[in-house]
Amino acid sequence: MHFPVTAGLLKRTVGHVKAVDGVSFTIKRGQILGVVGESGSGKSTLGNCVLGLLDYTDGEIYYEGQELKSIPKKAMKRLRNRLQAISQDPFSSMDPRMDIAAIVTEGLSIHDMVKGKKEKEEIAARMLEMVGINPAFMHRFPHEFSGGQRQRISIARTLALQPNFIVCDEIVSALDVSIQAQIVNLMEKLQQELNLTYIFIGHDLSVVRHISDGIAVMYLGKIVELSPAKELYQNPLHPYTKSLISAAPIPDPAVDKKRERILLQGEIPSPMHPPEGCRFCTRCPYAAAVCHEAEPEFTEVSPGHFTACHFVDKTGFHPGKGA
Amino acid sequence: MEENILEVKNLRTHFIGKNGKQVRAVDGLSYSVKRGEFTAIIGESGSGKTVGALSLLRLIPYPPGLILGGEVMFDGRDLMQLSDAEMEKLRGLEISMIFQEPAAALNPVLTIGEQITEAITTHIKMGKQEAWEKAIALLRMVDIPNPEERVKQYPFEFSGGMQQRAMIAMAMSCEPKLLICDEPTTALDVTVQAQVLEQIDHLRKQTGTTVILITHNLGVVARHADSVKIMYGGKIVEEGPTEAIFADPHHPYTVGLIRAVPRLDRESGKLFAIEGEPPDMSSVPVNSCAFAARCPYADERCTSERPALTAVEGKHRCACFHMERVIETREEAAADA
Numbered sequence: 001m002h003f004p005v006t007a008g009l010l011k012r013t014v015g016h017v018k019a020v021d022g023v024s025f026t027i028k029r030g031q032i033l034g035v036v037g038e039s040g041s042g043k044s045t046l047g048n049c050v051l052g053l054l055d056y057t058d059g060e061i062y063y064e065g066q067e068l069k070s071i072p073k074k075a076m077k078r079l080r081n082r083l084q085a086i087s088q089d090p091f092s093s094m095d096p097r098m099d100i101a102a103i104v105t106e107g108l109s110i111h112d113m114v115k116g117k118k119e120k121e122e123i124a125a126r127m128l129e130m131v132g133i134n135p136a137f138m139h140r141f142p143h144e145f146s147g148g149q150r151q152r153i154s155i156a157r158t159l160a161l162q163p164n165f166i167v168c169d170e171i172v173s174a175l176d177v178s179i180q181a182q183i184v185n186l187m188e189k190l191q192q193e194l195n196l197t198y199i200f201i202g203h204d205l206s207v208v209r210h211i212s213d214g215i216a217v218m219y220l221g222k223i224v225e226l227s228p229a230k231e232l233y234q235n236p237l238h239p240y241t242k243s244l245i246s247a248a249p250i251p252d253p254a255v256d257k258k259r260e261r262i263l264l265q266g267e268i269p270s271p272m273h274p275p276e277g278c279r280f281c282t283r284c285p286y287a288a289a290v291c292h293e294a295e296p297e298f299t300e301v302s303p304g305h306f307t308a309c310h311f312v313d314k315t316g317f318h319p320g321k322g323a
Numbered sequence: 324m325e326e327n328i329l330e331v332k333n334l335r336t337h338f339i340g341k342n343g344k345q346v347r348a349v350d351g352l353s354y355s356v357k358r359g360e361f362t363a364i365i366g367e368s369g370s371g372k373t374v375g376a377l378s379l380l381r382l383i384p385y386p387p388g389l390i391l392g393g394e395v396m397f398d399g400r401d402l403m404q405l406s407d408a409e410m411e412k413l414r415g416l417e418i419s420m421i422f423q424e425p426a427a428a429l430n431p432v433l434t435i436g437e438q439i440t441e442a443i444t445t446h447i448k449m450g451k452q453e454a455w456e457k458a459i460a461l462l463r464m465v466d467i468p469n470p471e472e473r474v475k476q477y478p479f480e481f482s483g484g485m486q487q488r489a490m491i492a493m494a495m496s497c498e499p500k501l502l503i504c505d506e507p508t509t510a511l512d513v514t515v516q517a518q519v520l521e522q523i524d525h526l527r528k529q530t531g532t533t534v535i536l537i538t539h540n541l542g543v544v545a546r547h548a549d550s551v552k553i554m555y556g557g558k559i560v561e562e563g564p565t566e567a568i569f570a571d572p573h574h575p576y577t578v579g580l581i582r583a584v585p586r587l588d589r590e591s592g593k594l595f596a597i598e599g600e601p602p603d604m605s606s607v608p609v610n611s612c613a614f615a616a617r618c619p620y621a622d623e624r625c626t627s628e629r630p631a632l633t634a635v636e637g638k639h640r641c642a643c644f645h646m647e648r649v650i651e652t653r654e655e656a657a658a659d660a
Contacts, residue, residue, distance in 0.1 A: 038512035146600050176367035177539060178597035181583035185594055203513060206542075210585030210594070233587055247517035249542030251584050253565050256545045263521060264514045267482050 002057040017271045019045040020056075021221040024298070027214075029164075032191065032198045034212030034229065036205055036244065038268050042221040043201045047167040050199060051083050052076060063165070081111045084163035088170040090154035094142040101138035104128065104157045111161065127156040131186060148179035155186065159194075169201045184211055205248045209233060214304070217241045220271055220279040223298065226306040237307040237317055239284050278310065286311060286319035327396075328358040328500060328533050329379075334393030336371075336378045339386060344605040348374040350557030350613075352393070353632070356501075356533060361524065363536045363544040363565075365580070366554035369601045372537045375554070376503050380418060381410055398500060416446040419494035423506040425486035429478040435462070436474035439493050446497045461492040465522055484515035491522060498530055505537045520547055541584050545569060550638070553577050556602050556613020559632065563639030573641040575649050576614050582656075612643070620645040 003017045020042040027033045037043045048054045050061060052068040061068045063083065071079065087093060094103050101124040108114040114123060125135035131152040133145075142150060151171060158166060168187065172180040188211060190196060202208045208215060208229075215232050217225040217240065225238040236242045239262075246262040264283050269275060275282045281291040290310050298308040311319050336349040349371045356362050366372035377383055378390050379402065395402040397418065402410065414420075422428050430438055439458035443449055449457070455474070462470035465488040478486055487507060494502055504523060508516035524547050527534050538544060544551055545565065552562040553576065561574040572578045582595035599617040607613050608626065615625040622645075630642040643649065 038514065148600065176601065177541070177580055178367065178583050179600070181594040182596040182598075184585070185596055188593075205513070206585045206587040209587055210591050230590075243514055245587065247514045248587055249517075249540075249546035250586060250588050251541035251545045251569070251581060252586075253545040253569050255588060256542070261517075263518060267484050267515055268512070 018221050018274065019271060020049060022059075022298075023218075023221075023223050025216060025223065025226055027197055027199070029197055030191075030195045031214065032200055032212045034208035034215040035199060035201045035218060036203060036208050036215060037218035038203065040220070040268050040271055041218040042271070043218050044169055045221075046218070047085065047169050047199055047201055051085055051167055052080075053085075078111075081107065081113070081161035082163050083165050083167075084158045084161060085167045085169060086151075086154055086158050086171050088173055090150040091142060091147075093154065094150070096142055099139045099141055100124075100128070100133075100145075100153050103142070103153065104138075104160050107157065107161045113161070123160055124156075127160045128153070130159065130190070131156045132182075146179075148175055148182060151175065151183055152186065155183075155190070159190065163196070164194075165197045167199045167201070170203070172207060173202065173204070180207070187211065205244060206250075217244065220268065220274050222279055222308065223306075224280065224308050226304075228304050231305055235305075237301060237305070237312045238280075238309050239286055239317075239319075240280050241307075243285075278308075288319075326358050327355045328398055329356040329535075330394070330396040331355070331375075331379065332394040332396070334375065334378055334395065335391040336374050336383055336388060337391055338388045340605060346603075346605045347557055347607075347609075348388075348604060349378055350604065351629075352378075352554075352558050354552055354559055354562060356535060358500075359527075359531050359533055361527060361534045361536065361547055361549045362552065363538060363548035363550070364552045364554055365538060365541065365544060367539060367601050369604070370554040371557035371604075372554050373505055375557075376420065376505055376535065376537055379503070380414055380420060382414075412446070415442060415494075415499070416497045417499055418501045418503065419497070419499040420503040420505065421487070421490045421494050421507050423509050425483065425490045425510075426478065428490055429486060431478055434475055434477055435481065435489050439474075439489070439496055442493045443496045457496070458492075461496055462489065464495070464526070465489070465492045466518075467492075483511055484519060487511065487519050488522065491519070491526070495526060495530070495532070499532060501533045501535065502527075503535045503537070506539070507536070508543070509538075509540075516543075523547075541581065553580070556607060557604055558613070558642075560614065560643070561639075561641045562632070563635070563637075567636070567639045571635075571639070571650075572653070573635055573639075573646045573649060574614075574643050575618050575620055575645070577641075578649060578653050620648055 003019055035043045049056045101121055104124045104127050105120040108120060114120055124138050128135045128138060133149060133152050172183050175183060191198060200208060200211055212229045215227055215229050216223045219240050225241045233245060236245055243262040243264045250256040266283050269282055277293050278291040278296050281287040296308045296310045298306055300306050301312060301314055311317055332353050334349055334352040338346045338348055340346050352375050364372050379395050383390055436455060436458045439461060440454040443454045443457055459470045459474050462474055467473050467485060467488055481489060508519050520543060523534060548565045551565050551568045552559045555576050561577045572581055579595060579597040585591040585594060597617055602613050610627055610629055612625045612630050615621040624644055630644050632640040632642045635641050
């Protein structure tokens with residue numbers, strides 16, 4: 001997905017941001033794919049593309065065997081309720097003048113799924129119940145709820161449309177630790193009960209690892225490593241993944257103080273001017289000449305475990321090779 | 324090293340809400356910090372951790388807030404008894420504070436260098452040129468590349484991580500005895516967060532400055548802090564050396580908090596969720612444990628009497644009537660896992 005960058009009064013295009021660039025992956029039904037990365041890594045853009053909300057520049061996205069772009073507009077509208085999203089800040093996506101019953105069922109009217117008022121209230125009650133909000137509160141307004149409760153309401157609104165695929169974009173990042181655990185548990189319960197498929201986007205590696213089956217690590221618009229969730233911590237291959245894991249402290253001083261620390265230099269470069277060669281080469285402690293010249297290929301190292309690094313082969317990570 | 328640089332006794336800061344209700348944001352806060360120590364204060368939103376720190380510096384806006392009472396002994400003086408002018412002199416010179424949003428704390432129309440030299444010359448008699456040189460040295464100290472050029476730039480030309488480094492440089496410019504960091508890395512990316520925290524820890528070791536880190540991130544605490552204080556409902560519910568708190572938590576809230584965070588290094592199973600929401604400190608009765616409404620162990624005593632901090636072992640203290648039962652249940656749960 002490339003975005004034009006405009007400047008001046010006439011909004012002439014002065015360049016392109018390759019927000020997501022050459023990314024490939026698959027998700028099986030009922031699986032949770034975690035996506036981690038820092039700001040500007042393209043993880044939200046990826047989520048929006050997958051939902052068909054952005055007109056991606058190049059490439060193909062297949063949902064249940066159908067290429068999204070090939071689906072006519074009308075058919076896409078009918079499909080839309082199956083592909084849903086939950087965002088970080090539910091408050092900004094709720095009309096402050098609508099009560100939560102209306103908010104939860106608004107999508108149903110848009111999709112002509114339900115017509116009668118009574119039926120809608122029944123659905124609202126059922127959905128709120130499912131996410132742990134007392135249905136007796138269904139005629140209250142968003143401002144009367146706390147951040148955690150609003151996130152539950154936003155989940156209820158999504159579920160009302162009976163989706164089977166949900167992009168969860170940083171849905172617990174703004175919440176306190178104790179509330180975060182409640183929402184993560186709720187998302188896990190719903191996934192199991194309704195056999196949902198998630199893309200779970202986050203920057204907290206421990207939360208993403210906890211909920212996901214597989215994890216994609218993104219850096220400057222590319223997936224640099226894709227791995228089964230458990231394997232990523234035990235056997236990270238890409239130097240960026242290693243540093244990300246090292247930067248995430250483990251809440252147990254007895255364990256954390258013994259860990260190897262890799263401190264990266266600098267910050268993520270501007271996606272408008274990504275480095276030549278490997279995108280991580282400007283911050284990589286192992287970067288050699290080849291990394292500045294050629295882009296590493298995204299290859300499968302062991303079953304289900306992919307990475308893009310010049311120094312990784314089937315036997316593991318060998319810095320300095322070929323330098 | 325055993326000497327206390329800071330002793331807070333029964334500090335109370337309340338706010339009057341829009342509906343006229345009194346919110347007891349800080350409600351009998353007492354703790355002490357040793358000279359040169361790295362202390363963390365953990366708490367969720369509304370626990371009073373930021374208001375507590377601002378109260379030390381007497382930076383509570385009145386109205387709606389008011390420091391009702393308490394004692395803050397800092398390096399031999401009670402800050403609550405100082406005049407406004409004396410307090411003004413002390414801020415930035417002896418106690419510095421850095422905040423969550425560096426972009427909001429920096430002045431957008433002054434260069435980084437102008438802001439750092441202003442911080443220096445406000446407190447220390449120093450020529451302009453000399454202060455400018457010092458600003459460059461400070462930026463170099465916090466690992467800003469090419470400080471001679473960077474010092475002439477404006478905040479918008481700095482990335483988030485560099486802005487926070489510049490804030491640290493400014494806060495350290497007069498070599499304060501105490502540095503209070505209020506969620507300094509919450510707005511930063513994970514790898515930058517690690518850089519900034521290492522920086523703070525490194526400066527502390529170099530200069531001997533005492534650090535109070537206010538955070539909600541248990542991992543950061545485990546990695547950097549010597550001691551921990553856990554705040555809930557405007558006061559400390561448990562405190563002690565970091566190792567002791569993580570290995571042997573006694574307060575049901577601390578136990579819940581530690582079990583609510585998934586672990587990167589192992590399977591966490593179903594996360595432990597503390598039921599309910601943080602308390603509204605305008606409606607919790609004065610004579611009640613603030614955690615009682617969410618606590619599985621709460622009984623009548625918890626809602627009619629406020630538990631005081633009592634010694635567990637050495638410096639480890641906890642405020643709960645039901646510690647034995649908490650530990651029993653905790654050990655059973657650990658055996659099941």
